[in-house]
Amino acid sequence: MAGLTALAVAGVGFLAYQASANVPDQLSAPKKPGSSASASPAPEKTKDAHAVPVxxxxGLRVVYALDAKRVWLAGKAxxxxxxxxxxxxxxxxxPGTYKVTSRSEKVTGSDGVDIEHVVRxxxxxxxxxxxxxxVDGSMASPDPTLRTGGVRMRTADGDAMWTFTTVGSKIVVVP
Incomplete structure (x- = not known):
C-alpha cells in the first residue's frame, strides 16, 4: 500500500511539473499593480562575454581569467x-597582480613540447x-599527471602576447 501511495505522489508531482513548465508567460507570473498584459518587459542587459573583467x-595589462580560460591584452589607448x-x-x-619576470623566444616546455614566445x-x-x-600550433589538454604551469595559446595569440609584453609588464589573474 505504501508503494502505491509513493507512486501516486510521484506521478502527481511529475504532472504538476509538466503543467507548470507549459504555462504561458503572461499566466505564470503574478502581475504587478498598475501593469497591463500589453506592456512589454524591460530589455535584459546582456553582458559582453568578451569584455575585459571589471x-x-x-591601464596597460594582460588579464588572465582562470574560470573563463581567456586572456585579454588590454589598455592600449x-x-x-x-x-x-x-x-x-x-x-x-x-588570483592577484604579477609582473612579467622573464621571456624566452624558444624553449622546450616541462611537458616536452617545443614552445615559443614564453612569457613567465x-x-x-x-x-x-x-x-x-x-611551435606546432597545438593546444592539447595537459597531462594531469604532470605538474606544469604553461598556459598555452594559438600561435597568432602567442605572437601578439610576445609583442604586447616586456619584462615588468603587468599581469592580472582573476578567478
Missing amino acids: KSGS GQKPRTFVVMPSTVSPP FTSVDQVAIGFSSA
Whole structure:
C-alpha cells in the first residue's frame, strides 16, 4: 500500500511539473499593480562575454581569467582589447597582480613540447607559470599527471602576447 501511495505522489508531482513548465508567460507570473498584459518587459542587459573583467584594474595589462580560460591584452589607448581562449596547465596561479619576470623566444616546455614566445610571471610550489604557444600550433589538454604551469595559446595569440609584453609588464589573474 505504501508503494502505491509513493507512486501516486510521484506521478502527481511529475504532472504538476509538466503543467507548470507549459504555462504561458503572461499566466505564470503574478502581475504587478498598475501593469497591463500589453506592456512589454524591460530589455535584459546582456553582458559582453568578451569584455575585459571589471575587477581587473586599468591601464596597460594582460588579464588572465582562470574560470573563463581567456586572456585579454588590454589598455592600449584607442585600441579594442585583444582577447582569446587559452589552455591552462595543471598548476595555476592564485588570483592577484604579477609582473612579467622573464621571456624566452624558444624553449622546450616541462611537458616536452617545443614552445615559443614564453612569457613567465610567477611560480607556484617551484612550478614556473607563464604563457606560451606550441611551435606546432597545438593546444592539447595537459597531462594531469604532470605538474606544469604553461598556459598555452594559438600561435597568432602567442605572437601578439610576445609583442604586447616586456619584462615588468603587468599581469592580472582573476578567478
